[in-house]
Amino acid sequence: MLEVSDLTAGYGEAVALRGVDLQVRDGTTVSLVGSNGAGKSTLVKALMGMQPVSGGTVRLDGEDITHRAASDRPRLGMALVPEGRRLFKDMTVRDNLLLGVHHPAARKRSAGALESVYELFPVLRKRSRQLAGTMSGGEQQMVALGRALISRPRLLILDEPSLGLAPIIVEQVFETLARVTAEGVTVLLAEQNMRRALELSDHGYVLADGQIVLDASGAELLKSDSVRTAYLGDA
Amino acid sequence: MNRWLGPSLRRHLLMILAGTAVTITLVPTIGSSYALAFGFQFVIWTALALSWSLFSGNSGYASFGHGVFFGIGTYAASAVFRSTDAPFVVALAVAGLAAGALALLLGAAVFSSPRFAGDLFGLVTLAMAFIAVTVVSNVAFLDGGTGVFVREHTSSTWIGSDSRHLFVVGALLAALSAVVALGASTTRWGAALRSIHDDEAVAESLGVPTYRYKVVTFAVSGTLAGLAGAPQAVFLGYVEVGAVFTLNIPLLVIMMTILGGMARWYGPLVGAAVVVILREALTGWASAEMAQIIMGLSLIVVIAVMPRGVSGYLTRTRPAARAGQGGAR
Numbered sequence: 001m002l003e004v005s006d007l008t009a010g011y012g013e014a015v016a017l018r019g020v021d022l023q024v025r026d027g028t029t030v031s032l033v034g035s036n037g038a039g040k041s042t043l044v045k046a047l048m049g050m051q052p053v054s055g056g057t058v059r060l061d062g063e064d065i066t067h068r069a070a071s072d073r074p075r076l077g078m079a080l081v082p083e084g085r086r087l088f089k090d091m092t093v094r095d096n097l098l099l100g101v102h103h104p105a106a107r108k109r110s111a112g113a114l115e116s117v118y119e120l121f122p123v124l125r126k127r128s129r130q131l132a133g134t135m136s137g138g139e140q141q142m143v144a145l146g147r148a149l150i151s152r153p154r155l156l157i158l159d160e161p162s163l164g165l166a167p168i169i170v171e172q173v174f175e176t177l178a179r180v181t182a183e184g185v186t187v188l189l190a191e192q193n194m195r196r197a198l199e200l201s202d203h204g205y206v207l208a209d210g211q212i213v214l215d216a217s218g219a220e221l222l223k224s225d226s227v228r229t230a231y232l233g234d235a
Numbered sequence: 236m237n238r239w240l241g242p243s244l245r246r247h248l249l250m251i252l253a254g255t256a257v258t259i260t261l262v263p264t265i266g267s268s269y270a271l272a273f274g275f276q277f278v279i280w281t282a283l284a285l286s287w288s289l290f291s292g293n294s295g296y297a298s299f300g301h302g303v304f305f306g307i308g309t310y311a312a313s314a315v316f317r318s319t320d321a322p323f324v325v326a327l328a329v330a331g332l333a334a335g336a337l338a339l340l341l342g343a344a345v346f347s348s349p350r351f352a353g354d355l356f357g358l359v360t361l362a363m364a365f366i367a368v369t370v371v372s373n374v375a376f377l378d379g380g381t382g383v384f385v386r387e388h389t390s391s392t393w394i395g396s397d398s399r400h401l402f403v404v405g406a407l408l409a410a411l412s413a414v415v416a417l418g419a420s421t422t423r424w425g426a427a428l429r430s431i432h433d434d435e436a437v438a439e440s441l442g443v444p445t446y447r448y449k450v451v452t453f454a455v456s457g458t459l460a461g462l463a464g465a466p467q468a469v470f471l472g473y474v475e476v477g478a479v480f481t482l483n484i485p486l487l488v489i490m491m492t493i494l495g496g497m498a499r500w501y502g503p504l505v506g507a508a509v510v511v512i513l514r515e516a517l518t519g520w521a522s523a524e525m526a527q528i529i530m531g532l533s534l535i536v537v538i539a540v541m542p543r544g545v546s547g548y549l550t551r552t553r554p555a556a557r558a559g560q561g562g563a564r
Contacts, residue, residue, distance in 0.1 A: 048440050049440070050436050050439070050440055069439070070436070070439040070440045071439045071440070071441075071442050071443060071444050071445070072442075073440055073442070074441060074442035075442070080437075080440050082437055082440070086434050086437045087433075087434075088429065088430050088432075088433040088434060088437075088438075089433055090429065090432070090433060091426070091429055091430070091433070095426050095429075098423075098426065099426055099427070099430050099438070099441050099443070100441060102423060102426070102427060102430075102441050102442050102443050103441065103442025103443075105442075106442060147441070
């Protein structure tokens with residue numbers, strides 16, 4: 001489904017991605033692990049059109065989308081759960097969720113999906129009129145997930161969904177993610193919580209210093225010692 | 236959101252229409268010219284505050300250029316009165332179009348560059364205010380530095396013959412701004428604007444065409460301010476650059492929106508009422524300078540005590556009323 005080849009990106013002089021190759025097959029869950037600053041967020045932003053790309057291509061089902069505007073992503077069936085959740089804090093939960101179907105194409109796909117989000121997270125139905133910024137971290141993550149899922153994406157990209165959350169909430173996030181993948185949604189998960197991410201994944205990529213240094217099935221990477229070394233940056 | 240003409244939206248719409256109808260019906264009974272002048276100021280400030288917050292309040296891009304759009308409207312209408320015998324509606328249309336076109340061009344240029352995102356936008360609009368003053372002062376057709384007597388051109392026309400007519404026009408323009416503000420608070424358009432306020436990049440990734448929304452809404456906001464400039468020209472009778480383009484106008488408009496709050500669409504209306512009444516009362520009680528100081532202090536107090544403004548404060552203390560609200564906020 002998603003095919004990234006030789007992708008480079010940077011912030012001015014600083015290069016953040018150096019020729020990244022990556023594939024996500026239809027219906028699979030792929031993890032992108034690596035330490036803080038390895039380039040995970042830059043890669044995610046580049047895939048979403050939120051970060052200028054200096055070289056290489058991003059293809060979705062064979063179509064070159066490297067330089068498509070970010071606002072075109074919903075039409076392509078892509079949705080993002082951004083790092084730090086980034087909710088619209090002064091808006092109600094309901095308005096946050098409905099912005100997930102702002103794009104006409106997303107709205108068309110998702111008829112009645114607000115109900116399905118409420119079924120997935122019943123607490124959000126009760127809190128639908130609460131301002132998103134006044135909720136707990138875990139509840140905010142539910143809104144962020146709901147805002148992405150409401151558009152019924154084909155490819156769901158998550159950037160550090162467990163960051164800053166209590167362990168019990170992290171567990172809930174991964175359980176929800178398992179349910180989403182079971183429904184056939186293709187998932188790309190950028191996560192520092194390597195063990196939990198790889199357990200859930202069909203395939204994993206280890207990113208260090210803007211490059212893919214390892215690439216194997218989730219189970220293999222879990223067993224491999226070299227992951228740990230790559231992770232710590234002294235491979 | 237977006238339940239077009241849902242029950243609460245319809246209720247708010249009816250309230251605006253009923254309020255306007257009652258106000259206009261009562262106009263003939265107003266005897267004193269002081270009351271009329273005060274009422275006119277109130278409706279014009281309401282139109283300005285609502286139209287400013289339509290763009291700046293919702294999107295978070297604070298504009299200091301609202302006085303320019305209002306002033307361009309005032310001068311455009313004056314130019315029409317001076318050089319033609321066209322009826323007032325023509326001057327009104329020209330005022331709205333001139334201000335709207337300027338806002339459209341400025342928005343299309345400024346928002347195309349990410350350099351001007353955030354606070355720099357405010358500086359650009361401030362710079363525009365200085366440019367507008369210079370241009371109008373030096374173009375003889377508009378002013379040329381001598382000021383323009385509007386009254387002598389309008390005294391025999393419908394709008395110039397009775398200041399009650401001015402009030403009716405002002406009330407209708409305030410109602411128009413209120414309807415647009417209500418629309419922005421309940422539709423997908425308003426939600427998109429508020430998402431720009433909080434996180435433009437994420438809004439974009441959700442498919443919100445942020446550039447288009449900013450440009451269009453800024454133009455609508457400028458048009459509404461320009462329309463208000465037409466009756467203002469007649470009301471002033473004599474327009475001059477210093478008074479029309481004073482920075483007091485955008486500052487007062489911003490103050491009204493902060494005081495009233497953006498928690499509900501009618502926040503700026505509440506703020507306009509508070510500021511206009513307070514200013515009038517204080518000027519009568521003390522002096523204009525004293526009024527300025529007390530107004531400034533009360534703004535600081537409001538920000539400290541009621542961070543969501545008067546309208547946000549009132550709705551917070553009435554949770555039942557809030558729960559009963561449908562789509563409107």
